Amino acid sequence: MNRFAWPLVAVCVLLAFLALGLRHGDPRALPSPFIGKPAPQFELPTLKNPEVNIGSKTLAGDYALVNVWATWCVMCRAEHPFLLELAANKAIPIYGINWRDSRREAIRWLDDLGDPYLASAYDEDGRVGIDWGVYGAPETFLVDPEGTVIYKHLGPLDPTIWQREFVPRMTGGGQ
Amino acid sequence: MLPEIGQFSLILALSLAICQAVIPLVGAHRGNAAMMGVARTAATGQFLFVAVAFGCLTYAFLSDDFSVLYVANHSQLALPTLYKVSAVWGAHEGSLLLWIFLLAAWTLAVATFSSGLPVAFSARVIGVLGLLSIGFLLFAILTSNPFDRLVPAAVDGGDLNPLLQDPGLAIHPPLLYIGYVGFSVAFAFAIAAMISGDLDRTWAKWTRPWTTAAWLFLTLGIALGSWWAYYELGWGGWWFWDAVENASFMPWLIGTALIHSLAVTEKRGLFKSWTLLLAITAFSLSLLGTFLVRSGIIVSVHAFATDPTRGSFILSFLAIVVIGALVLYAWRAPSLDSEAGFGLLSRETFLLLNNVLLVVATALVLIGTLSPLVIEMATGGKISIGPPWFNVAFLVPTIPLVILLGMGMHTAWRTQKADTWWRLLRIPAIVALVLGVLIPLFVYGRVSILLVVGCAAAAWIVISSLIQPLRSLWREKGAAGITRSALGMCVAHFGMGLFVLGVTVVSAFGVESDRALQPGDSIEVAGYEFHMIGLENVQGPNFNAIEAEIEIREGEKFIATIRPQKRQYMVQKSPMTEAGIRAGLDKDLFVSLGDQLGNNTWSVRVQYKPLIRLIWLGAIFMALGGLIAISDRRYRSGKKVRETAPDTASDAAEATA
Amino acid sequence: MKRLLVLVVSTLLLSTAFAIDQGEKFDDPEMQARYEKLISEVRCLQCQNQSIKDSNVTLAADLRREIARMIEEGQSDEQIAEFLVVRYGEFALYRPRTTGKTLVLWLAPFLLVLFGGFALVRVVKHRMSLPIGDESSEEG
Numbered sequence: 001m002n003r004f005a006w007p008l009v010a011v012c013v014l015l016a017f018l019a020l021g022l023r024h025g026d027p028r029a030l031p032s033p034f035i036g037k038p039a040p041q042f043e044l045p046t047l048k049n050p051e052v053n054i055g056s057k058t059l060a061g062d063y064a065l066v067n068v069w070a071t072w073c074v075m076c077r078a079e080h081p082f083l084l085e086l087a088a089n090k091a092i093p094i095y096g097i098n099w100r101d102s103r104r105e106a107i108r109w110l111d112d113l114g115d116p117y118l119a120s121a122y123d124e125d126g127r128v129g130i131d132w133g134v135y136g137a138p139e140t141f142l143v144d145p146e147g148t149v150i151y152k153h154l155g156p157l158d159p160t161i162w163q164r165e166f167v168p169r170m171t172g173g174g175q
Numbered sequence: 176m177l178p179e180i181g182q183f184s185l186i187l188a189l190s191l192a193i194c195q196a197v198i199p200l201v202g203a204h205r206g207n208a209a210m211m212g213v214a215r216t217a218a219t220g221q222f223l224f225v226a227v228a229f230g231c232l233t234y235a236f237l238s239d240d241f242s243v244l245y246v247a248n249h250s251q252l253a254l255p256t257l258y259k260v261s262a263v264w265g266a267h268e269g270s271l272l273l274w275i276f277l278l279a280a281w282t283l284a285v286a287t288f289s290s291g292l293p294v295a296f297s298a299r300v301i302g303v304l305g306l307l308s309i310g311f312l313l314f315a316i317l318t319s320n321p322f323d324r325l326v327p328a329a330v331d332g333g334d335l336n337p338l339l340q341d342p343g344l345a346i347h348p349p350l351l352y353i354g355y356v357g358f359s360v361a362f363a364f365a366i367a368a369m370i371s372g373d374l375d376r377t378w379a380k381w382t383r384p385w386t387t388a389a390w391l392f393l394t395l396g397i398a399l400g401s402w403w404a405y406y407e408l409g410w411g412g413w414w415f416w417d418a419v420e421n422a423s424f425m426p427w428l429i430g431t432a433l434i435h436s437l438a439v440t441e442k443r444g445l446f447k448s449w450t451l452l453l454a455i456t457a458f459s460l461s462l463l464g465t466f467l468v469r470s471g472i473i474v475s476v477h478a479f480a481t482d483p484t485r486g487s488f489i490l491s492f493l494a495i496v497v498i499g500a501l502v503l504y505a506w507r508a509p510s511l512d513s514e515a516g517f518g519l520l521s522r523e524t525f526l527l528l529n530n531v532l533l534v535v536a537t538a539l540v541l542i543g544t545l546s547p548l549v550i551e552m553a554t555g556g557k558i559s560i561g562p563p564w565f566n567v568a569f570l571v572p573t574i575p576l577v578i579l580l581g582m583g584m585h586t587a588w589r590t591q592k593a594d595t596w597w598r599l600l601r602i603p604a605i606v607a608l609v610l611g612v613l614i615p616l617f618v619y620g621r622v623s624i625l626l627v628v629g630c631a632a633a634a635w636i637v638i639s640s641l642i643q644p645l646r647s648l649w650r651e652k653g654a655a656g657i658t659r660s661a662l663g664m665c666v667a668h669f670g671m672g673l674f675v676l677g678v679t680v681v682s683a684f685g686v687e688s689d690r691a692l693q694p695g696d697s698i699e700v701a702g703y704e705f706h707m708i709g710l711e712n713v714q715g716p717n718f719n720a721i722e723a724e725i726e727i728r729e730g731e732k733f734i735a736t737i738r739p740q741k742r743q744y745m746v747q748k749s750p751m752t753e754a755g756i757r758a759g760l761d762k763d764l765f766v767s768l769g770d771q772l773g774n775n776t777w778s779v780r781v782q783y784k785p786l787i788r789l790i791w792l793g794a795i796f797m798a799l800g801g802l803i804a805i806s807d808r809r810y811r812s813g814k815k816v817r818e819t820a821p822d823t824a825s826d827a828a829e830a831t832a
Numbered sequence: 833m834k835r836l837l838v839l840v841v842s843t844l845l846l847s848t849a850f851a852i853d854q855g856e857k858f859d860d861p862e863m864q865a866r867y868e869k870l871i872s873e874v875r876c877l878q879c880q881n882q883s884i885k886d887s888n889v890t891l892a893a894d895l896r897r898e899i900a901r902m903i904e905e906g907q908s909d910e911q912i913a914e915f916l917v918v919r920y921g922e923f924a925l926y927r928p929r930t931t932g933k934t935l936v937l938w939l940a941p942f943l944l945v946l947f948g949g950f951a952l953v954r955v956v957k958h959r960m961s962l963p964i965g966d967e968s969s970e971e972g
Contacts, residue, residue, distance in 0.1 A: 017549065030921065031555070130891075519960055532945075534948065535944045556922060561883070564927060567941075568940065568941040589964050
């Protein structure tokens with residue numbers, strides 16, 4: 001091949017790669033490094049009852065959702081009705097991590113809108129959020145009975161995502 | 176009504192662009208003078224209609240026409256008039272229209288100033304530019320129409336992004352785009368030459384001024400962007416290796432290589448195919464930059480909020496343009512190169528070194544920008560490549576480049592006798608080395624290897640660039656003076672020296688410090704005391720702000736009072752920092768407000784930035800050098816370069832240009 | 833995708849209402865220098881390409897606080913980097929760590945310069961072997 005054709009070859013490769021890149025999806029979405037790994041250990045006072053603690057031990061034994069939320073988070077409010085629905089149907093135990101919020105505001109929010117959580121941990125300074133690699137609310141983690149993180153969803157939860165991403169990962173237990 | 180006229184104008188412009196592309200290209204192929212003559216008329220017509228469209232959009236902004244969606248999204252009743260105008264290009268659709276407008280303007284300029292060119296050649300150039308116009312006009316009309324209506328019309332608009340409400344926005348994009356788009360002229364010249372199969376020194380002579388013009392605007396555009404980010408974003412940085420910054424820097428690096436390669440092709444008829452490749456690459460990188468910024472494929476503060484569908488269009492367009500050009504290249508290039516030689520120590524060798532190092536630098540920037548995407552697609556893992564990598568990687572080709580710069584300028588074409596060369600350069604070299612140690616040590620109090628290298632290189636370039644101009648000032652009466660082309664080179668290189676000095680010193684000796692301050696408190700940085708006198712509320716046309724009054728003293732001496740602000744824009748509600756800067760050629764003292772920590776307490780960031788202004792001043796000199804070079808007499812004479820004997824004394828003087 | 837954008841932006845905007853401490857962290861200038869360098873090289877994950885040094889959002893402030901704590905506790909730069917990578921992935925670091933994948937990245941400048949150098953040597957050697965001539969013998 002004539003050596004002047006090399007630039008053409010190189011460019012075609014680059015263009016093909018860029019075309020694939022376009023299909024690749026949101027460049028800002030960060031996959032969780034905990035997928036397939038044990039959920040980060042934590043223990044925090046609950047939101048409503050500061051004397052009682054919940055933590056990693058609480059999650060063990062069954063599939064569970066860990067939902068990171070806050071009152072200042074607009075999208076958390078959007079997903080809230082669906083979480084209530086899941087809780088009402090007893091589809092899965094839901095635990096909350098109330099992230100960087102005001103305890104008083106958070107309790108009032110749950111009182112006003114309903115409380116889908118078996119309990120919410122109160123992460124006042126955000127350290128547990130960091131331990132879970134949280135970078136935006138809402139985030140929802142799916143944890144299996146052994147305490148392994150199976151999936152993480154960034155953004156509000158809705159029926160479509162629930163059916164498509166969460167339900168298949170729960171059946172066929174212990175993936 | 177006017178927005179519809181604007182839209183219709185765009186469609187008319189498109190049909191004229193089609194005429195402008197097809198008829199002259201066919202005409203050049205057939206040798207039909209009438210068809211080739213259409214080029215100029217069509218180009219003028221296209222420009223007029225695009226101007227009308229641009230005018231309509233501008234008018235829509237000025238008249239607060241919120242029935243136009245684009246205006247409703249990016250303007251507001253209370254927006255100051257200057258920003259209403261600059262909001263025209265503040266987002267995707269409008270900036271695309273700006274691009275189209277500037278492409279039409281460059282085309283018209285080529286049509287106007289091409290009397291010295293053979294008809295067939297200029298017909299082909301304008302035809303190719305027409306093809307490019309078609310692509311962009313289609314993109315606008317089909318996917319990014321700025322004239323889409325909003326029904327019912329909004330009562331007030333969503334306001335321009337506060338970060339963009341700054342005089343910098345009025346000038347930065349236009350300057351930048353003039354440069355970006357200007358490389359399409361060099362590209363068109365290259366394509367025209369490949370189509371006809373004629374590429375000689377004359378071709379290089381014609382291409383040079385157009386390329387230099389585009390390059391100098393791009394230089395100014397990038398420098399302005401850097402300066403704007405510095406004072407507007409509030410964190411005192413001037414370059415972050417952000418993907419969008421890189422997208423503008425890569426064409427600049429290749430454009431610089433192209434200017435230097437054209438010099439060899441014009442002078443000796445060498446490197447023709449290489450020069451062609453560079454011309455194709457420079458514009459391709461402009462297009463690539465547009466793609467990266469508007470497709471949503473990368474993350475950046477600067478990226479337009481657009482989407483993959485538009486990205487697909489641009490990518491397809493990019494593919495057609497570049498693949499088409501490279502197919503032509505693969506076909507024509509083998510027959511091009513000449514059999515002239517040159518010695519080891521020669522200007523040709525130095526220019527070749529220049530090109531190699533600049534291409535390596537460009538490749539590194541490209542790798543750094545695209546690798547995160549490559550790695551993510553290949554392995555699923557996301558990594559970040561930021562300033563820590565870029566700063567190191569970029570220095571590897573650049574340090575040799577700046578050192579060689581000073582030498583190449585004084586090396587003769589073909590062969591240079593080593594002893595005369597050394598005799599000329601040894602004293603400047605020694606002086607530069609000494610200054611390289613003295614400047615950091617005695618002015619700023621510290622030395623290190625990198626510091627000495629940086630300061631010595633800067634001094635070396637500065638001194639080296641002054642040799643020819645000074646000689647020309649002190650020459651005997653009647654002896655040939657320095658040509659503008661050579662003077663332009665010296666001025667531009669001088670600017671480069673200033674730039675290197677500024678970067679070295681501010682990177683090494685810049686200091687910054689954060690402190691929580693209340694009125695009455697002080698903070699000391701780099702020997703200056705920053706005393707917060709008070710805080711007050713101020714009101715702007717479309718924002719509220721807290722303003723701190725800060726007095727700067729050096730010991731007993733009063734230096735300045737500056738007033739950094741924290742603004743809250745009323746519509747978009749995002750907080751914005753306006754830094755308070757005490758500017759000077761020798762240093763900047765930079766203060767910005769962070770967050771409110773209590774009732775009267777704010778976190779304040781204070782920075783000491785020595786010689787930072789040299790960075791942008793250097794760029795201005797570079798652009799000035801380009802301007803001087805373009806004004807050289809040989810471009811205005813319109814004469815063809817004689818292929819055989821040197822024609823005048825100016826040609827002999829050009830032996831050093 | 834658009835909802836994601838709205839979500840992140842809303843998080844961003846609302847979080848600036850929080851008070852954030854940005855004072856000097858350390859008395860020891862060496863620790864301070866380490867701190868400054870580290871925070872300039874950690875990515876603010878809520879932002880569009882900024883370091884946590886230059887960003888004021890909640891997460892940035894929280895991460896700065898954690899890094900300051902770790903420096904205080906005597907952890908090394910590598911341990912701090914590991915802490916971040918475990919939680920956020922390699923994406924959190926602006927300086928790619930030298931692993932198998934990224935080794936090529938760090939070697940790239942030298943490899944490219946070498947490659948360019950070889951090409952250059954070949955071209956120059958070839959041209960040195962050709963007749964140098966003078967102006968009058970030049971063809972177009």
